[in-house]
Amino acid sequence: MQNTRLNNLFDAIASRLGQWFLNPWRRLSLLIISFLFGFFVGNAVSTTAGQRGFLDIVVAAFLVVLTEFTSRIFYSQSFLSRRSLWVDSLNFLKVGFIYSLFLEAFKLGS
Template structure:
């Protein structure tokens, strides 16, 4: 790419963001926020799917495919992909989503 002012500005912003995210406390806080957001999305998806009624199988298929792709990214390719912050955030979201679906199932079962 050409070295325009916009490209240089974006590169500087991304480098500062990377340096800011190197702090372990910020990394842990982002992972916890992602976990809680996954739990929230699971509650929202199960509520919407319960109200609609005719898209249950489609929602289940989409969540299964996304979960399996994330499992393959995180656990299946140990040497191929480095464990970056983005992969860890997606894994934390997946764990929160799965946990939220289990909680909704327990609420409906009682």
């Protein structure tokens, strides 16, 4: 790409955000927010997919493929290398999503 002012602006914003999230407390807070957002998405998906009732199997298959794809992204890197922030936040989002679906299943089973 060309070295335009807009590209320089986006590069500067991305580098400053990267430096800002190097603080461990900010990183932890972003990971907790992504976990809670995944929990919210899981609740929203389970209630909206259960309302119609005729696409349950298709939605469940899509969600399984989506969670497996995010697991493949997270676990494909080497264990000792430091993971990037977006991969960690994607994994926390997935964990919150799966946790929410388990809680919904326990509520329906009881």
